[in-house]
Amino acid sequence: GAVVSQHPSWVICKSGTSVKIECRSLDFQATTMFWYRQFPKQSLMLMATSNEGSKATYEQGVEKDKFLINHASLTLSTLTVTSAHPEDSSFYICSAAGTSGSYNEQFFGPGTRLTVL
Amino acid sequence: AQKITQTQPGMFVQEKEAVTLDCTYDTSDPSYGLFWYKQPSSGEMIFLIYQGSYDQQNATEGRYSLNFQKARKSANLVISASQLGDSAMYFCAMREGRGSARQLTFGSGTQLTVLP
Numbered sequence: 641g642a643v644v645s646q647h648p649s650w651v652i653c654k655s656g657t658s659v660k661i662e663c664r665s666l667d668f669q670a671t672t673m674f675w676y677r678q679f680p681k682q683s684l685m686l687m688a689t690s691n692e693g694s695k696a697t698y699e700q701g702v703e704k705d706k707f708l709i710n711h712a713s714l715t716l717s718t719l720t721v722t723s724a725h726p727e728d729s730s731f732y733i734c735s736a737a738g739t740s741g742s743y744n745e746q747f748f749g750p751g752t753r754l755t756v757l
Numbered sequence: 758a759q760k761i762t763q764t765q766p767g768m769f770v771q772e773k774e775a776v777t778l779d780c781t782y783d784t785s786d787p788s789y790g791l792f793w794y795k796q797p798s799s800g801e802m803i804f805l806i807y808q809g810s811y812d813q814q815n816a817t818e819g820r821y822s823l824n825f826q827k828a829r830k831s832a833n834l835v836i837s838a839s840q841l842g843d844s845a846m847y848f849c850a851m852r853e854g855r856g857s858a859r860q861l862t863f864g865s866g867t868q869l870t871v872l873p
Contacts, residue, residue: 671858672858674860674861678800682865682866683848683863683864683865683866684802684848684861684863685863686860686861686862689860731800733800733802735802735861737856737858737859745792745804745807746861747804748794748801748802748804750799750800750801751800751801751802753800
């Protein structure tokens with residue numbers, strides 16, 4: 641299957657700082673990328689859908705000014721958690737759907753574990 | 758209403774035995790896809806198997822098979838000959854409509870533990 645990378649794999653930051661997480665599709669062009677958040681022992685919850693070259697669509701209850709998403713190219717989407725607080729500590733996972741690979745499948749990145757002190 | 762329901766928070770199975778993980782779904786869209794993912798403690802989401810709503814036969818991938826009962830709106834995952842490495846969280850997910858560029862909705866997951 642296609643490969644999606646995320647960077648960093650884990651990050652620890654102080655409260656009030658901003659953190660950027662990158663999601664890259666390594667061997668295909670991702671027209672759409674999805675950002676999920678997963679709290680411990682819970683399911684994945686969709687935060688937003690990003691399409692290359694356009695504004696992201698956020699799910700209800702997700703603050704778009706806090707979670708900035710940029711999908712500037714067909715291989716890269718970024719999620720920036722602005723003014724992070726301890727309650728933003730979570731596992732963030734991206735997935736990518738694109739123009740190659742399986743028609744039926746999205747490809748997930750390995751996730752980024754964010755800890756806000 | 759929940760779109761994807763997994764009623765088993767935790768399951769235990771003896772090594773080498775088969776286990777069924779339950780999943781029911783709710784949609785009015787005639788075109789949809791059902792997925793199962795495995796999430797080990799590392800956190801990565803590992804795709805296991807896919808069933809399309811128009812597929813006539815149940816999907817199979819190695820030791821994984823999907824028991825698709827459309828009228829009952831269920832899509833149970835069957836793992837045959839369980840291995841210790843199968844211990845993980847398992848998520849059922851649904852995508853409504855056609856095309857991979859549509860969001861997935863996940864169930865709450867089932868934590869499977871394989872006993873030696």
